[in-house]
Amino acid sequence: MFLGLFIPQGALADNTGTYLGGVKHAYVRGGKNIVSSPFEIFRGIRDAKPEKRMPLGTHYLGGGVKGISKTLLRCGSGAVDFVAGLVPGHQRGIPVNPETLF
Numbered sequence: 001m002f003l004g005l006f007i008p009q010g011a012l013a014d015n016t017g018t019y020l021g022g023v024k025h026a027y028v029r030g031g032k033n034i035v036s037s038p039f040e041i042f043r044g045i046r047d048a049k050p051e052k053r054m055p056l057g058t059h060y061l062g063g064g065v066k067g068i069s070k071t072l073l074r075c076g077s078g079a080v081d082f083v084a085g086l087v088p089g090h091q092r093g094i095p096v097n098p099e100t101l102f
Contacts, residue, residue: 022091029093029100030081036101037075041067074101 044067048059077094084090 019088022088023085026081026085026091026093030078030085032100032102033074033078033081033096035078037071037078039101040070040074043067044070 041064044065045060045063048063048066050059073094074096077096081091081093084093
């Protein structure tokens with residue numbers, strides 16, 4: 001599963017717009033989102049900006065909380081992709097930005 005993170009998004013997807021192509025795309029996207037979701041915590045901490053008049057290091061705590069919420073969103077999006085990927089017409093899942101981290 002870890003090696004699947006390095007497969008380009010369009011490599012397994014069928015570009016003909018068929019049902020099975022949509023299922024493949026949803027499963028690849030869902031797997032990547034579930035596996036990569038813990039990295040959102042580190043991204044939240046990295047992107048945290050210190051504010052004036054706040055104790056030193058408090059912005060890291062806020063960034064961690066924001067990262068945990070994004071982790072839950074990304075993991076939930078991946079789980080929805082696995083379930084909704086089989087339903088015709090509902091293969092888009094929950095949109096997250098970016099679509100996948102890798």
